[in-house]
Amino acid sequence: MNFSLWLRTAVAFLVVNRRTTFILCFLISVAIGTLVFIISLANGISDIMITNSTGMYSGQISGGNLPSRISPEDLKKPFVTAVLQRFRLPATLIRQDRERPLDLVAIYPDQEKAHSFFYKKVIAGRFLLKGQKEILLNLETAERIGSQPGDTIIGQIGDHQYELKVAGIFQTGVDSLDRALAFCPVFEGLILPETWQAAIFLKAGTDLSSAMREFSRSGLKMDGLKPWTQSMPDLTQLLELNDICVNILVFIVLGVVSLGCAGSFAIFVVSRIKEYGVLRAMGVTGLETGILICLQVVLMNVIASAVGVLAGMLAVWSVGRAGIDLSVWTSHNRYFAATALIFPRLSIGAAGIPPAVLLGFCFIAAAWPVWLVASQKTCDIISKG
Amino acid sequence: MIQLKNLSKIYARGKAAVTVLSDVSFSVKNGNLALILGKSGSGKTTLLNCIGGLDLPQKGSVNCFGIRVDKLSGRKRNNFRRKQLGFVFQSGNLITSLSARRNIEFPLILNKYASAQIQDRVAFLLNRLDLEDVADAMPSSLSRGQAQRVAFARGVAHGPGLLLADEPTASLDTRTGLELIRLMHALSKEEKITMIVATHDKEIIPFADLILHLSDGRIKGENE
């Protein structure tokens, strides 16, 4: 097969019809560029949702019931920024005649403050101070037992009773935190349980599954370690949904664009059908004619895709410097609890999916004009003049 | 030698069958120019299509240089056209997105000639058909006469045994048409290319070795 001949002829065709080629290319590029940007934006939104959800309290990887022979230092791999140690103590809070059972979590306040942004969610009073005998109540519990910052309440843990000063009241918007947890610093005299909880924060860009693999390889028996994808199935689903929506958008937009492209080429081919008849008369096979038309369509789409991807990348880069602030729309949304400043993030998918889908579609788009030529007898085409 | 025997072509028009060619027989010697004269609708184009394998007859045989064109498979017919045949139609012959030169090159590349050979051949034809000035012009900027000369150059570029021309002069004025025929005649004699020309242009008659009068799909007369 004389591939270079068909390639050259297809290029010549696009060059000679440059005005139409340009308009079609422009349309396709805009569509591709927009999609690259939208996917990058969706990446950015996913990123911020993950950051908000994991950064609030649990870290990207959370460990439950870790035995005390494992220390936080053991978990501090090179890709880890912080391991927050927490102790969960089933407790009953007592104030006057009111009681409330809940889990009291003993934490190291200065470490929490340095790595999670749970401390920002204090709505009355203040966050805990290192080593103090005090407590941070969730709003619901505070209301139930009728307590204010400054009050003193009793925390009963097992057989022990501790007098705790209410330092503040928090509300995060995350049910699991807001309902049944209260916090206190690890203070002298507090009897800690055998096991502890870990919130592991990873360095930006660390791949979650490879981090998990690293942990399981390290030999420590830590069945309790869970990545956020497991510990927050709601978030995982939401992100998947987000992905699906974007992909549907990609398919619809490119489907419409390809339909336009197919239509334009069908018109091209019909208006020049005699040329294809002449080619057939010269001994060009039906297959070769099909290749020629396909090449025209594909070539144009490839060029337009390249331009579109570049344009999309440029848009991502220019918007990415300042970010897009969505806080007006997300103030009541827990997935944006700490920040709603979105930085579009380019990924292989963002730059690769739209052109790949378009390439698939443009072969389908080429099928129509190819069929228009293939479905007619050469002598009939020629007699159309 | 081109030899047709009892060629018949019937088209279905609605429910009725229309006989467009019936029992057409003739032969053309290699290197000769045969003229098919006939009114509009007499079946000239259909006859050429059957010879060139663009259409298949219901009956009879077409023998080109020992090849039964009507018996070839689709792929072989295609190959036969590519190597052995040239076409010139009344108009709209050229690939509009290719320059005159690229149009002429086309069958040479299609037949995988070496690039040096292609250059020589194209240069020769451009010179011979007085097309050097417009070699790189696009078809849309060629005059009709020039366009038909390019079409002829392309038709004979790859040295086919047979050139089929369907009213090549119909789109031209008398003088330009005559000039074209003169060039076609001279070159085909030189290169021993057999030509079958369908026309109702009487000006061509003096160039013909054989004249076939086609009327209602039948050969009504034959003069050498």
Ligand SMILES: Nc1ncnc2c1ncn2[C@@H]1O[C@H](COP(=O)(O)OP(=O)(O)OP(=O)(O)O)[C@@H](O)[C@H]1O
């Ligand atoms: N595909 C077809 N289906 C039905 N009838 C056809 C078909 N092609 C040609 N015909 C008929 O066959 C007859 C001969 O047509 P043809 O084109 O061969 O004539 P022609 O001599 O070339 O005419 P012209 O000088 O106008 O080109 C005409 O009556 C035409 O209507």
Ligand SMILES: [Mg+2]
């Ligand atoms: Mg005709």
